[in-house]
Amino acid sequence: MEHETSPQPEAISKGSAWEVLSVSTKLGLTSFGGPVAHLGFFREEYIKRRQWLDDRTYADLVALCQFLPAPASSQVGIGIGLIRAGFWGALAVWIGFTLPSVILMALFAFVLQGLDLTSAGWIHGLKIAALAIVAHALLGMGRSLAPDRQRASIAILAAIVILLWPSALNQIVVILAGGVIGLLLFKSKEVTKAEGLNISIRGRWAIMSLGLFFGLLLLLPLLRHLFPVQWLAMADTFYRVGSLVFGGGHVVLPLLEREVVALGWVSQEAFLAGYGAAQAIPGPLFTFAAYIGALVNGWSGALLATVAIFLPSFFLVIGALPFWDLLRRHPKIQGALNGINAAVVGILLAALYHPLWTNTVTSVADFALALISFGLIVFWKAPPWLVVILGGIGGSVIAVFTA
Template structure:
């Protein structure tokens, strides 16, 4: 257990670069260096974690820890990997609320960084997603629906429609290799975990409505965000924006500033929720937002994997996964248009900085921490 914790703590301190980089760190550490799992098992775990809603890198870490020393080690692995980022994001929130750095120019720089990072994520997701005749139509259609019919359940509807298109219109595939992955979790526990996952999805909104308490409102918003994110950590942006900005809990500027800083932090991007929780309700908000945004990942990992060896045999599973990923990309594209781009780019100079940051990320492969520094400095160099 100690070995698991300190190994993941080390990765939590050095894993800069976002979800894709985290997966590379895990591969090097656990497949090549420590040989905790084979390459075949790693690929199988990754395929399932990318299919499940939630942060793929965090779920993969839970899986590796659980395979190493049981389900408790899976929880310890998550704690080690996530704790540094939580502390850093809450620390940023404390500084922001204390007005220790009051000049708003650096604040605007963070918004430009966030815009460039989201644009880069969209480009990468487009390139890495599978080529398909329906791809462009699902992405653009999902983006337009999310823009025109913005609402609490719009993203869920878009994802379900995408899944339906994949099931009924995509050609069946059977390209998943067979690899046995067992967590030694009893089937009964797995079914209880999945049942609890769906129960909370419907129970928390009712508790929020009938009680009127902020604690239930925070729990509901962050649980739904963690439960409905398909396509990677960046897709959590529109869900969280819909939950916390449109409800008036925090302003767009604070939201985008925190998102910009999250790009330069090590560890999972979902710890952005810890910052939001602090901005909404202090330390109690941190606990609620962090616990409930990650809770779906635990319930799905321990509920889904024991059933995976049977589910994976259905050829339609891959087509549904592909279609959901296209829909998730469309949702992210809509969030980039509004509010990310429109809240960051006000002038020709802003557009120049945005394009420059995007160019540095795409063509020169400049790391996110350096992009953050450049973005923070850029507003102070504005000659106009």
């Protein structure tokens, strides 16, 4: 098998917001499988195919977003859009990647609550296709970011630790430990100079963005107390959940349950129906907020809940990325990033096994479909969207013969 490496551009190129919107919308329609699968889809489309970033920059961005609260995969997408086309590019990525699942989740709230889509064969096939895409992404990232025995060992140890002690906090500990090990191992080695991201957001805007993040976090509960109206209560609830959640969409769902079911906004049964639907659609799981918002107050509620839960992601990425760009070009920080990037590979490797593999491959037929999907994308160079479609067809066929 030929060795596949990501592009190493001399400078990160710029593009238009319309270009970013077009590409991200395609991903929003086809990216099944949850947050880890999304990172695989992003690498395939943004890095390998379109060469907007190299693997090293991409891994640095993933590492930063693992530190931040809110949905990591959506933040990575926002960061890529910010690098590619400035603020409007960040907005375009979010709209394209998020809007399809927002519409679907709102429609579920209006029409489809009684349907059990999570047990459909084609949904299961889509998850198997996502598994193959993640495996392919890991193969490429491993070659680029863990090419020697030291970094490969960091990745393996990181995966073992995450699998034995799974938690969002432990992911941060593993990344920090990878940074310390990388600093010790690579402090005397020459590292390749990291290219600047050429971000159009300046320091004062970054500071203002972080100020808005913390300001709204403190102000919204006060306003909710002073003015007890439903739209303020919704804005406060979804903004607070979006600000304080580590670990991605699977963590935000139970946290939201404690908020919205206790308030009587939705019933336990309606919440669980939406939870199942959220697993069956492409795009970020945080769009479950649109489902709750639609149940509470129709389309306007869906829009308010969606904006409120994702707004912290914008503030955090815009506020953190310019400073992160300066840090990552420091020689000692680059040594630490060698270890951090290897740890990120290990975290994704652990996620490939659990929850993706353990929740998806449950039979010989599932494994066969996973192998076919992997072979199509690795050896036949099939585009991810085609692998997703064929995965859905394959899942339907398996369901027919195993019924």
